[in-house]
Amino acid sequence: MLRFICLPFFLFLFNGHFPAQQTEASVVYSVVMDSDDPVLSQQLGAMTGSTMTITFKDENFRQDMNMVMMKTSSIHNAKKKRGVMLVDMMGMKQAAQIDNIEAQEENSANTNSEIEVTEEVKKILNFDCNKIILTDTNGMEMVMYVTESLNAINNKNKYGNNRVKGFPLSIEVEMQQLTMTMVAIEIINKVEKSAFSIKIPEEYKEISMAELLQSLGGMQ
Numbered sequence: 001m002l003r004f005i006c007l008p009f010f011l012f013l014f015n016g017h018f019p020a021q022q023t024e025a026s027v028v029y030s031v032v033m034d035s036d037d038p039v040l041s042q043q044l045g046a047m048t049g050s051t052m053t054i055t056f057k058d059e060n061f062r063q064d065m066n067m068v069m070m071k072t073s074s075i076h077n078a079k080k081k082r083g084v085m086l087v088d089m090m091g092m093k094q095a096a097q098i099d100n101i102e103a104q105e106e107n108s109a110n111t112n113s114e115i116e117v118t119e120e121v122k123k124i125l126n127f128d129c130n131k132i133i134l135t136d137t138n139g140m141e142m143v144m145y146v147t148e149s150l151n152a153i154n155n156k157n158k159y160g161n162n163r164v165k166g167f168p169l170s171i172e173v174e175m176q177q178l179t180m181t182m183v184a185i186e187i188i189n190k191v192e193k194s195a196f197s198i199k200i201p202e203e204y205k206e207i208s209m210a211e212l213l214q215s216l217g218g219m220q
Contacts, residue, residue, distance in 0.1 A: 022189075023056070024056065024189065024191050025055070025150060025188065026056075026188040026191050027053065027055075027187050028051060028184065028187075029051060029052040029053070029171075030050075030182065030183050030185050031050035031051055031181070032180070032183075033047055033050070033179070033180050034179050034181075035177050047068055047069075050065075050066060051065075051066045052064065053066075054152065055195050055196075056191070057193065058078065060077055060196040061076045061196075062074065062075045070090070072085065072087050075195075077196050080198060082097065083097075084097055084200055086201070089215075093204040094206075095204040095212075096206065096207055098209065114134070115134055116133040116134075116135075117130065117132055122145050124170055124184055125185075127149050127169055128147065129145035129166075130147075131145055132145075132164060134164070140173070141174045142172065143170075144164070144170065144171050144172075145170040147166055148167075149167075151167065169183070170182065
């Protein structure tokens with residue numbers, strides 16, 4: 001189950017900038033996963049309480065996923081032009097360096113995703129958010145509600161297209177047999193620079209990014 005859920009979404013997030021005024025915040029999202037498949041739906045019950053946190057300050061960016069049984073952190077330090085990925089899978093802690101961030105940004109910006117900007121507006125945590133629908137080349141659809149009041153200058157989550165203007169406070173992704181919905185539940189306005197340290201903690205084993213992705217793909 002973990003392979004089915006975690007790897008596609010991990011890659012989806014990792015491959016992804018939302019240009020937009022507030023340039024410092026930590027946004028906490030609830031994460032709810034559901035499926036029409038009764039067996040998978042029952043398994044997803046173990047993921048109840050999952051959260052995602054996106055943290056940004058100036059040009060630094062960090063994303064944390066807490067999926068109860070697995071925790072991942074993607075940290076990008078603009079000054080050092082490098083980053084680190086941390087994965088804690090039920091106590092098995094691994095880490096990989098993220099190099100050449102600028103090249104990754106350029107590559108991930110070159111996509112052919114279709115964008116539909118609607119006139120629908122929803123208020124989330126007192127922010128007016130516009131509804132945007134993204135469809136990638138594989139037919140995967142994502143519905144986002146974005147606000148231009150928050151500006152993660154160096155947001156690594158282009159979600160397939162850097163033409164999207166605004167920062168998302170709600171994201172719904174339709175995957176095979178699975179729907180994942182993330183809605184902002186809290187915004188913390190003060191962020192410490194230490195949140196963007198890319199020093200790998202001693203308890204984590206450093207491996208290559210290819211090995212880390214292979215490890216995620218091998219989850220059962």
